[in-house]
Amino acid sequence: MLKGHLPLWEVFVRGRRGLDHKHIGSLHASDAGQAMKSARDTYTRRQEGVSIWVVRAEDIHASQFENDASFFDPAEDKVYRHPTFYEVPEELKL
Amino acid sequence: MNKNHYRYVLRLGDNALILGQRMTEWCGHSPLLEEDIAMANCALDHVGRARLLLSYAAELEGEGRSEDDLAFVRSDREFENFLLCELPIGDYAFTMARQYLLDTYHYYLFTELVSSSDETLSAIAQKAIKETTYHMDRSRDWVLRLGDGTEESHERMQVALEGMWNYTEELFERDPVDVQMIAEAIGPDPERLHSKWQADINATIKKATLRVPEKKWSLSGGRNGLHTEAMGHLLSEMQHLQRTYPGLSW
Numbered sequence: 004m005l006k007g008h009l010p011l012w013e014v015f016v017r018g019r020r021g022l023d024h025k026h027i028g029s030l031h032a033s034d035a036g037q038a039m040k041s042a043r044d045t046y047t048r049r050q051e052g053v054s055i056w057v058v059r060a061e062d063i064h065a066s067q068f069e070n071d072a073s074f075f076d077p078a079e080d081k082v083y084r085h086p087t088f089y090e091v092p093e094e095l096k097l
Numbered sequence: 098m099n100k101n102h103y104r105y106v107l108r109l110g111d112n113a114l115i116l117g118q119r120m121t122e123w124c125g126h127s128p129l130l131e132e133d134i135a136m137a138n139c140a141l142d143h144v145g146r147a148r149l150l151l152s153y154a155a156e157l158e159g160e161g162r163s164e165d166d167l168a169f170v171r172s173d174r175e176f177e178n179f180l181l182c183e184l185p186i187g188d189y190a191f192t193m194a195r196q197y198l199l200d201t202y203h204y205y206l207f208t209e210l211v212s213s214s215d216e217t218l219s220a221i222a223q224k225a226i227k228e229t230t231y232h233m234d235r236s237r238d239w240v241l242r243l244g245d246g247t248e249e250s251h252e253r254m255q256v257a258l259e260g261m262w263n264y265t266e267e268l269f270e271r272d273p274v275d276v277q278m279i280a281e282a283i284g285p286d287p288e289r290l291h292s293k294w295q296a297d298i299n300a301t302i303k304k305a306t307l308r309v310p311e312k313k314w315s316l317s318g319g320r321n322g323l324h325t326e327a328m329g330h331l332l333s334e335m336q337h338l339q340r341t342y343p344g345l346s347w
């Protein structure tokens with residue numbers, strides 16, 4: 004009998020050549036090989052992808068919600084960080 | 098009609114159908130959610146293959162029967178699958194050990210059938226070989242995982258192999274049907290498959306820290322319609338809808 008869960012893995016699938024991998028879901032598996040096979044059977048059986056990445060969920064370090072105010076809010080009023088903020092001198096225009 | 102050609106294709110179809118039916122029994126009951134989906138996927142690969150083969154068998158027979166007629170209204174004595182396909186699913190070790198033995202068999206069989214003189218069979222083999230390559234990869238993985246796993250999983254895998262070993266000789270028997278298929282370059286000589294199969298299976302068993310079982314006796318007869326007691330029960334479940342409501346579709 005299985006006690007508890009096997010390690011959690013996050014699955015990323017590339018839908019078509021030229022696109023980037025997108026997070027598509029997660030699954031439990033004991034190692035990368037098993038995670039890859041399960042990902043194939045769970046997430047690409049309807050031709051959803053041409054490439055799969057699996058990553059141990061514990062290897063992903065996520066930003067924390069309680070840090071949102073200090074992490075993301077300060078960017079709100081920094082319009083000068085967008086290139087469109089600057090006027091290009093006539094001489095430099097093509 | 099070339100009766101032997103029909104029976105050859107029918108046997109391939111019956112193996113796919115009966116094994117596929119056994120695999121579907123895990124749907125909703127697998128030990129892990131991920132396995133449940135994977136097993137159902139692979140089961141459907143087998144059922145899909147059965148459809149192609151039984152449709153073609155019906156065409157070769159030329160008596161107006163359809164794939165559904167062959168699948169759902171034949172009695173057990175008219176099925177010609179290997180006994181190994183029909184054995185009850187047992188535990189997951191038994192199921193995966195059987196898958197591995199048959200996936201490996203099918204891998205070498207379809208590899209040969211790709212160059213069959215029968216173009217339809219060759220086309221079916223070209224599709225099946227891709228599926229089977231994955232199936233074999235998956236089932237071998239489980240034989241290794243359970244064999245080289247815990248004390249209990251090791252024991253269960255060993256018991257599973259012992260329990261089915263005496264049914265494996267049937268895979269490589271050669272009867273008049275095979276002899277004619279070999280002569281017409283439609284099917285391979287089972288003997289050629291046997292040595293490759295044996296080498297693979299032995300290597301995997303050894304790697305899984307298991308023992309190759311001793312062959313004490315051998316059972317066969319499935320290919321001539323002589324089945325185990327499990328077959329009738331399997332068919333009663335698989336066929337009951339078409340038997341109760343003939344021609345029903347959905």
